[in-house]
Structure formats: C-alpha cells, structure tokens
Amino acid sequence: MNTYSFMSEELARLEAKGNLRVLPQTVHEGRYITMDGRRMLNLSSNDYLGLAADIALRSEFLACITPETFLPSASSSRLLTGNFPVFEQLEQELARLYGTEAALTFGSGYHANSGILPAVADSHTLILADKLVHASLIDGIRLSGADCIRFKHNDMNQLERLLQQRSTTYRRTLIVTESLFSMDGDEAPLQELVELKHRYPGILLYVDEAHAFGVRGKQGLGCAEEAGCLPDIDFLVGTFGKAAASAGAFVVCNHTVRNYLVNRMRPFIFTTALPPVVAAWTLFVLCRLPDMTLRRNHLAALFATLRQALADMRQSCPSTSHIIPIIEGDSRDATRRARLLQRQGFYVLPVRPPTVPEGTSRIRISLTADMTMEEMAQLLDALSTPA
Ligand code: PMP
Numbered sequence: 365m366n367t368y369s370f371m372s373e374e375l376a377r378l379e380a381k382g383n384l385r386v387l388p389q390t391v392h393e394g395r396y397i398t399m400d401g402r403r404m405l406n407l408s409s410n411d412y413l414g415l416a417a418d419i420a421l422r423s424e425f426l427a428c429i430t431p432e433t434f435l436p437s438a439s440s441s442r443l444l445t446g447n448f449p450v451f452e453q454l455e456q457e458l459a460r461l462y463g464t465e466a467a468l469t470f471g472s473g474y475h476a477n478s479g480i481l482p483a484v485a486d487s488h489t490l491i492l493a494d495k496l497v498h499a500s501l502i503d504g505i506r507l508s509g510a511d512c513i514r515f516k517h518n519d520m521n522q523l524e525r526l527l528q529q530r531s532t533t534y535r536r537t538l539i540v541t542e543s544l545f546s547m548d549g550d551e552a553p554l555q556e557l558v559e560l561k562h563r564y565p566g567i568l569l570y571v572d573e574a575h576a577f578g579v580r581g582k583q584g585l586g587c588a589e590e591a592g593c594l595p596d597i598d599f600l601v602g603t604f605g606k607a608a609a610s611a612g613a614f615v616v617c618n619h620t621v622r623n624y625l626v627n628r629m630r631p632f633i634f635t636t637a638l639p640p641v642v643a644a645w646t647l648f649v650l651c652r653l654p655d656m657t658l659r660r661n662h663l664a665a666l667f668a669t670l671r672q673a674l675a676d677m678r679q680s681c682p683s684t685s686h687i688i689p690i691i692e693g694d695s696r697d698a699t700r701r702a703r704l705l706q707r708q709g710f711y712v713l714p715v716r717p718p719t720v721p722e723g724t725s726r727i728r729i730s731l732t733a734d735m736t737m738e739e740m741a742q743l744l745d746a747l748s749t750p751a
Contacts, residue, residue, distance in 0.1 A: 405709060408713045455469055461583065465619045476631075479629045480625065489537070490510065490536075496545050523539070546574065604646045612642065710746060714726070
C-alpha cells in the first residue's frame with residue numbers, strides 16, 4: 365500500500381464535499397488583488413483600517429529607518445539576545461494606552477492563544493469557552509490539559525449555570541471568549557461576562573480582541589474599551605496582523621502575569637522574537653491608532669449601509685461589525701456565490717468546514733476603511749444578482 369494513501373483518500377473526501385482548500389495564486393496591488401488575470405477589490409483581508417494598503421503611511425515610516433535601524437532579525441529568543449529595546453517600548457506604549465501595569469508581545473495571535481492558556485491553566489482548572497472561539501484558543505485549551513466545557517454561543521444563562529454547578533470543584537475557572545467573533549461578526553456581551561465574573565469567586569476572564577483591536581472603541585483599543593470594562597479583563601489579547609497592518613500579538617496585564625508568562629509560556633520562550641523592524645512598524649502604527657477616528661467612523665458607515673441593504677433583501681445577518689457573513693449552507697453554493705462576486709470584481713471567499721460548523725458554509729465579506737461608498741453601491745448591486 366502507498367504510504368501516502370491515507371492523505372490522498374482524505375483529500376479526495378474533502379474534494380467530494382466541496383471542502384478542498386488550495387492556496388490562491390494572487391498578486392496584490394494595494395486594495396486590489398489580481399487572480400487569473402482578473403483585478404478585484406479585496407474584500408477578504410483583515411486590513412480593516414486600510415493601513416496595509418496605505419503607501420503614504422509606509423513612506424512616513426521608511427523615512428525614519430536607516431540601514432542601521434532596519435533590523436530584519438532578532439536572531440534569538442527574547443530571553444537570550446533577542447530583547448531589543450523596541451519590544452519594551454512597544455509594550456510600554458500598550459500598557460500606557462490600556463492603563464495596565466504591563467503588556468507582553470508575541471510572534472502571532474496563534475502563539476498568544478496557544479501559549480497563554482497552557483501556561484495559566486492545568487488539570488485543576490476549568491475552562492468555560494464560547495462554542496465559536498477561534499482555533500488558536502481551542503488548541504491552547506487542548507494543550508493546557510484543563511477540563512473544558514464549551515457553552516452555547518453567547519449564552520450567558522448556560523454560562524452562569526456552569527459557573528454555579530461546576531466551578532466550585534476546581535482551583536480556578538477561566539472564561540474564554542472573543543470580543544468580536546471572526547466568522548459571524550457578532551459580539552460577546554462583555555458587560556454581562558464581567559458581571560458574571562464578579563458574581564463568583566476565583567474566575568478569570570480571557571478575551572481575544574483580534575478583530576476589534578484598532579477598529580472599535582474611542583481610541584481603537586477594542587470592544588472592552590467601548591464597553592468601559594478594560595480593567596475587568598484579566599487577559600486581554602489583541603493581534604497586530606489585522607487592523608494594525610503588522611504582525612504579532614499582545615496581552616495587557618499586570619506585572620505578575622507578565623513575569624509569569626515570561627517564565628512559563630512556551631511559545632514565548634522557545635521562539636525567535638519577531639524582527640525588530642516589525643515591532644518598530646507596529647509601534648509606529650500603534651502611536652497613530654487613537655487618532656484614526658475618521659477611518660473607524662467610515663468603516664462603521666460602510667457596515668451600516670451594507671447591513672441595511674441586507675435587511676432590505678431579507679438576508680439574515682448576525683453581524684454587528686465590519687465582518688459580514690452571508691450564509692449559504694452548502695459548501696458548493698458558497699463557492700459558487702463567491703465565484704460570481706469575483707466575476708463582478710469583488711474578491712470574496714467561501715468559508716467552509718472545518719473553519720465553520722457543517723451546514724453553515726458562507727461567504728465572508730470583510731469591509732475595510734479604504735472602501736468608498738461608490739464601491740459599496742456597486743457591491744450592493746452585485747449582491748442582489750441571483751447566484
Ligand atoms: N484570534 C482570532 C480571533 C483570530 O481570528 C486569529 C486569526 N485570524 C488569531 C487569533 C490568530 O492571530 P494571528 O493571525 O496573529 O496568528
């Protein structure tokens with residue numbers, strides 16, 4: 365028997381269900397993407413504020429960089445020789461903005477979620493996680509060895525029942541959620557989560573703000589800033605690879621948590637630090653984020669227009685944000701719909717299992733602040749064309 369036959373068989377199964385993934389061959393030109401000779405407006409990126417496509421911003425940054433300060437590699441883990449001052453500056457700026465004692469940065473959001481949870485949770489810990497949390501959080505939970513119960517998406521009654529019935533037998537309980545969910549674009553009820561956390565002893569609250577950081581809140585700090593509950597979140601994680609147009613992630617926390625993670629978090633300890641030039645760019649963007657209100661407001665206006673149009677088309681839409689799923693159900697229908705929109709000049713992609721639950725395949729529109737209202741009008745025309 366061929367050694368690889370288990371793989372070819374699985375690939376054939378995926379293909380038969382319309383779930384086979386292939387890497388798209390794309391060429392980027394700012395807000396546009398070209399594929400198979402077709403130039404399309406990119407509605408699939410996480411460049412929510414349009415900063416990754418902003419040449420003026422990049423030019424401004426490059427003007428401060430010299431061959432001496434362009435540091436393409438940290439050449440080591442931060443615990444060895446890789447702790448360049450820019451990492452500490454970035455962390456101090458994050459702590460200042462969030463009003464926390466400290467912050468710690470990581471190579472990616474995947475590193476953050478798959479590393480913090482195993483560092484702080486063990487077999488004496490109960491993790492209560494929203495059913496729809498991101499794969500990186502699920503992997504962190506699995507690696508932690510903690511007992512985990514997934515509560516129904518945003519179901520605070522079920523969460524409270526679990527806290528009452530189950531949490532007392534564990535040393536500590538962690539509630540894990542995203543603030544803005546990446547596949548449905550809806551939000552966790554942060555204030556209710558905070559109330560629950562305070563109602564029961566020994567509860568820690570972990571919130572992944574990957575899709576809200578930069579976009580939500582007066583200063584762009586995320587949904588917790590908007591909800592006025594920043595001090596109530598024990599582990600607030602954000603990522604730099606989306607609205608901040610960079611790479612990496614962070615947690616804002618107190619000194620004890622920071623020192624503990626530096627000693628116990630494996631994806632922090634056993635990896636080469638991000639290139640210092642990347643941290644320098646992140647810091648450059650971070651310092652400007654609080655003033656990007658116009659971009660945030662325009663993004664909100666684009667969303668309001670699209671949501672209203674979907675309501676007029678009687679298309680159900682769980683989203684309350686710039687991430688808008690249009691649920692098709694069957695993977696092949698989602699793929700067909702995405703292709704149709706691509707032919708009309710909009711680069712949207714189908715999202716299929718295992719990224720989303722079976723039977724909820726969808727196209728996912730990701731709005732960015734550099735989209736014009738004229739382009740929105742064209743998108744609405746395209747969306748009203750029957751698939
Ligand atoms: N958290 C959430 C909610 C995400 O959607 C993602 C990635 N899309 C991550 C974490 C991982 O972040 P990164 O891409 O920086 O690894």
